Amino acid sequence: MKVVDDEIRAIVAETLAEQQRLQQDSIDAIVLKAVASVLASFGIEDDDRKEIRADFQHLRRWRKSVEQAQSYTFKAVITAIATGLMGAVWLGVKVVPGK
Known part of the structure; x- marks a missing residue:
């Protein structure tokens, strides 16, 4: 029973870490797009x-x-x-x- 609990905890921790990485990637993409949009509105291109x-x-x-x-x-x-x-x-x- 102890092994199963540890495996479940490890799987849940790994899943949460992957979800956090995906969210961070999504946030980074949104921020980058927003900054590029603001700079473009000032006439500044990449x-x-x-x-x-x-x-x-x-x-x-x-x-x-x-x-x-x-x-x-x-x-x-x-x-x-x-x-x-x-x-x-x-x-x-x-x-x-x-x-």
């Missing part, structure tokens, strides 16, 4: 993947260069302000002893 990837890489490089330029600009502005303040203090120090 053949355009390499070009789209290149476009995104270009946009990323552009964004990073703009961020770097903003960082340099911020540093330059801070340096100019600090230099101006130092010049004003220096000028004040030179004028005061002359009075």
